[in-house]
Amino acid sequence: MKKLVYVFGFISLFLISNGILFKIMHWPGASIQLCTGVVILNFGYLPFYFYKKFKTQP
Numbered sequence: 079m080k081k082l083v084y085v086f087g088f089i090s091l092f093l094i095s096n097g098i099l100f101k102i103m104h105w106p107g108a109s110i111q112l113c114t115g116v117v118i119l120n121f122g123y124l125p126f127y128f129y130k131k132f133k134t135q136p
Contacts (some may be wrong), residue, residue, distance in 0.1 A: 089118055092117045093112070094112060
């Protein structure tokens with residue numbers, strides 16, 4: 079579970095930062111990368127992160 083959270087976080091942040099770079103350089107594919115990164119962040123990383131935090135509370 080812990081590795082899954084790290085993998086989703088890494089993939090989403092990589093896509094978002096790469097999409098920002100593509101936007102700045104006006105290269106094609108920037109919007110797809112940004113949207114995919116935000117979707118993975120919102121529906122992949124954050125639910126697992128908050129579930130893990132909620133589960134480990136005393």
